[in-house]
Amino acid sequence: MELLKYVQQTSGHLASLADLAGNVVPGFTLTAKGLDALAKLDLNARGKTAADLRGDIESRLDALGLTFIVVINDLDRLEPAQAVETLRLVRSVTDFSRFRYVMCYESDVLAHAVQQGLGVQDGHQYLLKIVPLWFSLPCPEAFTSRRHFNEDALQINCDVHGTGPDAKTAATLTxxxxVSGEALAAPREVFQAASAVRFRSPSVEDYVWFPDQCLLQLIRVTNP
Structure with a gap:
């Protein structure tokens, strides 16, 4: 109940975020309406402040002895206003001691979104106030992406035919x-190409040689 009361005090932000998610994920629009209604209920009969509720929640989390990790991915894909609202929401709950937030984003893209959404000159400086610890992940090497695609394709071939490819097919696939996998720029593209091969291969295996299927999907993904 204490957590519900705390959510009530922040439900305006949560409802906006859930309403946004409703445009992408079916069912979240109902969540937004429910949060909006929650804000209008009289759950706080004893008149506790947000600080009092936070203290009660903290003590109960300590009693549980659990730590929660919240992962927020693709922040850089949000519209500027949406990105700013999400960052503000995270900022409002980061001082719960047993919660850890991992935010994944392209720094330059999100900083630009912050600049547009808030009208500030330096989005990177704003992010430093929200994110106390950050580190960059290097892009995968080209040979790693090629190897991963080749391994996925070999597995797909086994799944479709029930056995591994012959030597000629395996060599041509490699x-x-x-050659075409050199242009793979991100793990997402490896996944897209492999998924397309898996989806199409059963229906065209009698007409298109498997290495050619893989070659065509690599070209399609890397040169749309």
Whole structure:
């Protein structure tokens, strides 16, 4: 109940965020309406402040002895106003001692969104106030992406045919991955190309040689 009361005091922000999610994920629009209604209920009969509620929640979390990790991915894909609202929401709950937040984003893109959404000159400086600890993940090496695609393609071939490819097919597939896979820029593209092969291969395996299927999907993904 204490947590529900605390959510009530912040439900205006949560309802906006859930309403935004409703445009993408079916069912979240109902969540937004429920949070909006929650804000209008009289749950706080004893008149506790947000600080009092936070203290009660903290003591109960300590009693549980659990730590929660919240992962927020693709922040850089939000519209500027949405990105700013999400950052503000995270900022409002980061002082719960047993919660850890991991936010994944392209720094330059999110900083630009903050500049547009807030009208500030330096989005990077604003992010430093929200994110106390940050580090960059290097892009995967080209040969790693090619290897991953080749491994996925070999597994798909086994799944479709019930056995591994012959030597000629395997060698041609490796050459296709080495040449056209050179342009794979991110793990997402490896996944997209492999998923397309998995989806299409059963229906065209009698008409298109498997290495050619892989080559065509690599070209499609890397040169849309």
């Amino acid at each position: 050459r296709a991955a080495d």
